[in-house]
Amino acid sequence: MTTISIRPACLEDAADLAALHGQSFTPAWDTAAMGGFLRQNAKAMMAVKADQPMGFTLARLAADEAELLSIAVSPQGRGQGLGRALLLGLFVMLKEAKVQKLFLEVASDNKVACHLYEHIGFIRIGMRPKYYANGADALTYSLSLG
Ligand SMILES: CC(C)(COP(=O)(O)OP(=O)(O)OC[C@H]1O[C@@H](n2cnc3c(N)ncnc32)[C@H](O)[C@@H]1OP(=O)(O)O)[C@@H](O)C(=O)NCCC(=O)NCCS
Incomplete structure (x- = not known):
């Protein structure tokens, strides 16, 4: 069985992170955009299986707060605990x-993500009605972490 490792991501990983982002989101962030985030005050983790990128998460820091900008696991890697492991690794870095x-x-209609966030300890603090283009609310x- 090939093990999956979770490690910090850096600027050299921008293309891999952009590819992972593109598997989950439209519009995708390209390598330049991802590099732009990584050059800022950001922390990122990625999951790798036999040199194959499987997932990532990225947060932007501002003073003693941070914003989770993105998390994505490749479709074939989902449901194996990688999302949870990526977040736990990110928490350590933060x-x-x-x-x-x-x-x-x-x-609000992203049930898997909401479940992941709530189960790992996030507390819901607000709702923005019809925030997204498809009419979905933003939670x-x-x-x-302190
Ligand atoms: C959201 C996402 C990152 C979760 O990653 P993952 O590796 O599949 O998640 P995990 O395997 O760590 O599972 C996390 C929890 O969700 C549950 N879960 C996973 N897939 C599920 C599914 N299809 N249906 C219901 N629950 C599911 C797991 O059981 C686990 O719950 P538990 O902690 O109570 O056991 C992944 O689904 C993804 O990349 N989605 C597309 C991008 C996205 O929506 N990102 C979030 C934007 S805010």
């Missing part, structure tokens, strides 16, 4: 960076 609070926004969550 705590090391003295981040106290992590925020995120998610479409906002926060997690205390």
